[in-house]
Amino acid sequence: MTACWMVRAFVNAEGMYGNPALVVAEPDGASVTSAQRQELATRLGVPATVFVRDADQGRISIHSSYGQSIRFGGHPLLATVEALHGIGRAPRELLPDAGPVPCRRDADGTVWLTAPAAWSKPWRHYRMADAAEIDALTGLPDGEDFTQVWAWEDEAAGRVRARLWAPRIGKGEDEACGSASMLLTLKLGRALEVLHGRHRAVIRTRPVDDSRVELGGRCAVERPAAQVRDAVAALYADG
Structure with a gap:
């Protein structure tokens, strides 16, 4: 059975909720294609599925549930660090399509990565009057x-x-968007604690310089549902 984990990145202050990512450790010599990875990610419907193609080198591919690959994403990268840490393979760097991303896991369980905020999608920012106004949004x-x-x-x-939210790409509310929070950090020019989404996921950020931001949060690892494990196993049995 191919190893896989469901990881909730950016859990809230109570260790609940967060943004889920499925992390799949591909078997050595796997011959699956990018299209096959995307088909699985779309079918499973998890916000992000990370395929660890080489754990030693940190080489990964990220695919979304809305039919697109992801060059860089905060929550899937943090989820990958947490999953690999759990099997004693804690990476110091991950290699998504965007480029190398230094990462670490602190003793308190907070996972951190550092990357250029410009690698994020071109999220817009809209300031509202107060937190209560945001809480009331649908x-x-x-x-x-x-x-x-x-x-x-x-x-x-x-x-x-x-x-x-990102309706134009068929993406509903994002419980915890690290990349948009990185852009907001550069815009405001200061470290932030972002309480994100309906359930107040905790996203931590620190500007490193005029282009890079350190992004952090805590994660929780769960065993994927049986149908998810079976779908992953079937992909690599065929591949």
Whole structure:
């Protein structure tokens, strides 16, 4: 059976919810194609599926549930670090399609990565009056798309309340969007604690320089459902 894990990245303060990613450790010599990986990711419907093609080199491919590969994504990369750490293969660098990403896992369980914010999708940012206004949303304000809405919850402490939707690519609400939070960090020029999504996923950010941001959060690992494990096993049995 091909090893795989369901990882919730950016869990909230209670260790609950977060943004799920399926992490698949491909067998040595696997001959599956990018199209086959994408078909599986689309069929399973998990927000991101990460295929670890070479754990020693950190080489991965990321595919979304909405029919597109992902060059760089905060929550799938953090999920991969957590999954590999659990089997004693903690990487210092991952290699998604965008390029090398230094990463680490601190003793308190927080996973960190450092990357250029420009690798993120071109998320828009829309500031709202206060956190309560964001809590009440059921979708984006009129005229917005591909947008992270945000407001200060405690400006002095750097605490932000945020939510995000991207209807034009068929993406509903993103419980925890690390890449948009990286862009917001550069925009505001300071370290942030972003409380994201309906369940207040905790996303931590720190600007490194004028282009790179350190992105962090805690993760929880779960055993995937039987139908997910069976679908992964079938792909590599055929491949």
